[in-house]
Amino acid sequence: MSTPSLASGPQGPHALRPLLDTVLDALHEGAHARGGPLPAGGPHAVAARLRAAAGDILPQHGDPDALRTLVHALAEGAADPADPLCAAHLHCPPLAVATAADLAASALNPSLDSWDQAPAATELETLVTRALAKEAGASDALVTTGGTESNQLALLLARETLGAGLRLICGANAHHSLPRAAWLLGLPDPVTVPAPTGTLDPAALDEALTTLPGPHLVAATAGTTDAGLIDPLPEIAAVCRTHGARLHIDAAYGGGLLFSDRHRDKLTGLHAAGTVTLDLHKLGWQPIAAGLLAVRDPHDLTALHQHADYLNADDDTEAGLPDLLGRSLRTTRRPDILKIAVTLKTLGRTGLGALVDQVCDRARQFAALVEDHPAFELYDRPTISTVLFRPAHTTDDAIAAVRRKLLHQGRAVLGRARLDGRLWLKATLLNPCTRPDDLAALLALVEKAAEEPAEDPWKETPR
Numbered sequence: 095m096s097t098p099s100l101a102s103g104p105q106g107p108h109a110l111r112p113l114l115d116t117v118l119d120a121l122h123e124g125a126h127a128r129g130g131p132l133p134a135g136g137p138h139a140v141a142a143r144l145r146a147a148a149g150d151i152l153p154q155h156g157d158p159d160a161l162r163t164l165v166h167a168l169a170e171g172a173a174d175p176a177d178p179l180c181a182a183h184l185h186c187p188p189l190a191v192a193t194a195a196d197l198a199a200s201a202l203n204p205s206l207d208s209w210d211q212a213p214a215a216t217e218l219e220t221l222v223t224r225a226l227a228k229e230a231g232a233s234d235a236l237v238t239t240g241g242t243e244s245n246q247l248a249l250l251l252a253r254e255t256l257g258a259g260l261r262l263i264c265g266a267n268a269h270h271s272l273p274r275a276a277w278l279l280g281l282p283d284p285v286t287v288p289a290p291t292g293t294l295d296p297a298a299l300d301e302a303l304t305t306l307p308g309p310h311l312v313a314a315t316a317g318t319t320d321a322g323l324i325d326p327l328p329e330i331a332a333v334c335r336t337h338g339a340r341l342h343i344d345a346a347y348g349g350g351l352l353f354s355d356r357h358r359d360k361l362t363g364l365h366a367a368g369t370v371t372l373d374l375h376k377l378g379w380q381p382i383a384a385g386l387l388a389v390r391d392p393h394d395l396t397a398l399h400q401h402a403d404y405l406n407a408d409d410d411t412e413a414g415l416p417d418l419l420g421r422s423l424r425t426t427r428r429p430d431i432l433k434i435a436v437t438l439k440t441l442g443r444t445g446l447g448a449l450v451d452q453v454c455d456r457a458r459q460f461a462a463l464v465e466d467h468p469a470f471e472l473y474d475r476p477t478i479s480t481v482l483f484r485p486a487h488t489t490d491d492a493i494a495a496v497r498r499k500l501l502h503q504g505r506a507v508l509g510r511a512r513l514d515g516r517l518w519l520k521a522t523l524l525n526p527c528t529r530p531d532d533l534a535a536l537l538a539l540v541e542k543a544a545e546e547p548a549e550d551p552w553k554e555t556p557r
């Protein structure tokens with residue numbers, strides 16, 4: 095076999111160009127073969143098609159067509175967030191320009207654990223993290239793989255500052271990764287404060303802080319995963335101040351509102367937090383992964399200092415080589431900052447803000463359609479871009495079956511959330527290209543699926 099081509103180096107672009115044609119053709123053909131937001135037939139059928147296409151995954155002799163075959167199979171079997179009827183999760187359609195930048199990141203392959211593996215990427219990361227930290231009222235920011243890692247780091251930094259007895263107090267609406275991070279770090283069992291209307295109740299928080307021994311880390315949410323609600327941040331910040339508790343705000347979803355002149359005010363109070371989780375693979379239209387943790391007090395970061403002679407020897411650092419090892423718990427680290435930088439600079443504040451405004455508008459329009467429709471019930475008008483709704487006069491089981499039926503048919507991808515003790519369908523609108531017509535089509539599909547005789551495809555099909 096001839097020597098395989100490399101992506102970097104002077105010949106890299108030359109080697110990549112025909113392969114990119116293959117990839118783009120396979121993406122196009124795969125999406126066409128799928129013909130909807132999700133592959134039809136459910137997990138069993140999708141798995142069988144994938145297995146058939148993939149064949150022997152480690153053959154004795156290589157298959158020159160593997161790139162086309164596997165990209166086609168993955169595209170054909172993808173849930174496509176760029177399809178307007180794919181609206182279940184905080185799973186955004188990535189911007190083409192960000193995805194193109196990510197290709198360059200893969201080709202250059204800088205690793206952000208030492209300067210000698212990433213000279214320019216080091217400086218770009220410094221520039222971009224400082225700029226984004228400033229937006230969130232912080233002084234610095236670390237790049238993470240997403241909200242989960244950001245929340246873990248936030249707890250770790252709080253523990254290192256306040257001591258191992260640190261107790262996490264979060265709302266019943268908080269993301270599951272927060273109590274999990276407390277478990278991972280061996281902290282005392284977290285305390286859950288009620289969120290009766292979907293947001294953390296400041297009076298209940300006050301009571302918890304009064305009765306429980308400290309030190310405390312309070313975690314508030316700006317953009318809940320289920321309903322897209324924002325906790326009353328100024329009131330929570332005031333309660334924390336009164337009790338000397340440290341505040342973390344999980345703005346994995348809502349953080350994107352910072353880009354919008356129209357919606358930024360909803361984040362008033364964010365600046366009071368010691369740490370803020372941001373996640374640009376949600377309201378930032380980045381390919382996964384694009385998380386950040388903004389940190390107000392730069393001294394907090396000394397807790398992450400780490401020494402490994404091959405990466406940050408003292409004499410190298412004294413001689414002026416930047417020390418990157420304390421910027422993450424990871425060692426080898428992708429330059430996720432490149433696609434973020436390209437996006438910020440290409441779109442600017444106005445361009446990004448317009449995307450945010452657009453998806454918030456679409457959510458408002460969808461909620462209005464639901465509200466005006468006698469066959470549907472609306473949970474509430476949206477705060478960000480999540481709309482919870484359910485067919486009226488039916489059971490939770492029937493609603494769960496409607497969601498699975500649409501998934502099985504590959505016709506629409508909706509999420510689910512349990513609030514007020516009832517099950518709701520969830521539309522998380524993150525696609526700025528969705529048109530009002532698409533919203534009407536989505537609602538019509540759900541109406542039709544709810545009217546058909548109850549059948550739950552995955553309960554009835556034997557595997």
Ligand SMILES: *Cc1c(COP(=O)(O)O)cnc(C)c1O
Pocket residue numbers: 184239240241242243245269271315317318319344345346347373385
């Ligand atoms: C999505 C989300 C997370 C987790 O982020 P990942 O990027 O999936 O790790 C945490 N908190 C909230 C509020 C989220 O919406």
